[in-house]
Amino acid sequence: MSSVRLDVLSSDDFDDSRSYSSFIGNNLSEMDQLKRRHTNTLQTQKEGYEPFEPLDYDENGKTQKPARLPVTKLQEIQAFYKEYYDIIHPLFFTFLSFWTRFYLISLSDIVLWDEAHFGKFASHYIKQEFYFDVHPPLGKMIVALAGLIAGYNGGFDFASGAKYPENVNYTVMRMFLASFGAWLVPLAYFTAIELDFSQHAVILATLMVLLDTAYLCISRFILLDSMLLFFTFTTIFFMVKFHNQRHDPFSIDWWLWLILTGISIGCVSSIKWVGLFATALVGLYTIEDLWDKFGDLSIPKSIYLKHWIARIICLIILPILIYMLSFSIHFSILTNSGPGDAQMSSLFQAGLNGNDFSENPLEVAYGSKITVKNMGYGGGLLHSHVQTYPEGSGQQQVTCYHHKDSNNDWIVTKPREAQINNNDTEVEFVVHGDTIRLIHDGTGRNLHSHQVPAPVTKSQWEVSGYGNDTIGDVNDYWVIEVIDDLYTKTNRIRSLTTRMRFRHSLLGCYLRAANAILPQWGFKQVEVSCDKNNNPRDSFTHWNIERHWNDKLPSGGKSYYRSKFLHDFWHLNVAMYTTNNALVPDPDKEDILASTPRQWPIVEVGLRMCSWADDVVKFYLLGNPIIWWSGTASLVIFVFTLLYYLIRRQRKYKDLSPAQWDHFLYVGKVCGIGWLLHYLPFCIMGRVTYLHHYFPALYFSMLMAAFMMDHFTVSCKPKTKNIIFGIYYSLIVIVFWYFKDIAFGINYPASELKSRKWLSTWNIVD
Structure with a gap:
């Protein structure tokens, strides 16, 4: 004026x-x-x-x-919007997110896809039955919590394709888990703000998460994926919030976001091990941050040491404690015997309610029928079956198996040359140094080894089932070597508590099961071999008696033995790792649901989540093509843009200010490295892979797409920028609307979806 x-x-x-x-x-x-x-x-x-x-x-x-x-009503609305848009926008998108996740969520009343697995796990928690799975327990405990909220009593077996009974409120269970998927949208909104995106780019990133049909579909069922994505999103959000506090170290806000980052790391790793990839991203960021501080001579050494201590406590110790806590709660809930008992040590099983270990005679005698448990981490039960080795000796297979059945039963007897006591009352106990035969109860074959290479571990000798009670040779003989007993000093073999080894009497090798997995002809069971190396500390050569039957001996009484938590924790994690690695593709069996990592970024495949019959509500797991293709393209464009800037900077051209260059590199590293960490491991894994394994990596491509659009339109006039982003928004919305039925439910014949088969590899129609 x-x-x-x-x-x-x-x-x-x-x-x-x-x-x-x-x-x-x-x-x-x-x-x-x-x-x-x-x-x-x-x-x-x-x-x-x-x-x-x-x-x-x-x-x-x-x-x-x-x-x-005079002020018009429109002007009042505009003024209100301008003043409160930072609240209106996230509330609006959050409302849409919950609406899309909950809309028609009960349309299909059958058990879909992996609901069959995770619903059963919820049942085990509610009935407190011990089970085994390859994933950590936190997510499945949350599924069980959803069941409790829904009033579920654990009585439904969740058979795949079965109709939910009236007493199972699957709608409430699905809605509870879908809420985790709904919160992805506001998390993406605020993460984009913390990454310093423009308002246009913030809306773009939010729309991508909101309107991706794959994210929408996977969030609407009783699965772990919505929780995995939720904690992946929170980990990235807390990390960038912490980064933005870097100029105010050790303030309340700085500590808050650092601690929340650690908590989120612990949670995401406790849902699925895929969460370790988000942990790796935070780890790389932390290493770079501490390296930069190491070069800042203005920071006193004492302060620099405090930075290390704070990160060790919050980003290493705290997540580990949360991960271990989830297993502690898991063990404290599952106090009854269940289908997963055999994966755990015999002592652990002895502490479960409902097992029959109290009926075991205490000490093993000749003529006893026993099961033999390997004491290595992830060890199973000594097992045999009528199938033979397809190579090597061609004799009957001997393996380690993690499930209880009659093929795990063996009879302890003396060598053929020894006199066997047939008196009905007198018994002869097995002691340290005895030479014995183990006869497979189901087939009558002797536990046998010879100088034939093992099928997988070629450096060791094969173990097989050979002959019978009258036919055989000295290769059927094994010498018992007692290592120790948990509760007493004795030369006798006690159920559960005695650790021992089996030494081959002729070859001098030791019976061993080290989690090497047999091919499909061995039913993916664990290889048993005879180890030429005499290593007394090798726990995979240690065995104990788990079950014991002998009519001549009295029961040992109720067992009060309890194993130690750390041992059980480590044992279960090794078993999870071993079983997870055994999930490899079967070349002899076509898996129409599986896909390869190469197919994911270009949306080459989808996944049928249920029967494709005309009278069934069908769901097709497929991403919004505009979102997936543009996300993948943005990753490639970023690499070439980065190379372009690096070449020009080498020639002393300054296209970006120092602050702009630092921001370009920072966001590029968060999105680019985050994508690589969540994608590349699946390219080198031997296990079978599915489309949903790409979903955490997808988030980083979405952020990259919004960032690159922001970067290339920064100098555009407002009107031009509005047009460019408006076209992008419109394409996402239109394509989502066109494909929405594959996520909300296809309640009509799949033949009507022919126009939506954009790629020949999409098996969306018959």
């Missing part, structure tokens, strides 16, 4: 119709009014009024409250 000279006025400032005297007459002069108008104008500016609003005056010329110009 231009200044006005109020102290010097002359008659020339007024027209001829009014004299100077009249201007300064008895009543309030026009000059005073002019002064007051100027003063009140400045005042109204401070009070938030428009600077040129007209003023009201009373009959004495005194000013009143400035008069407001």
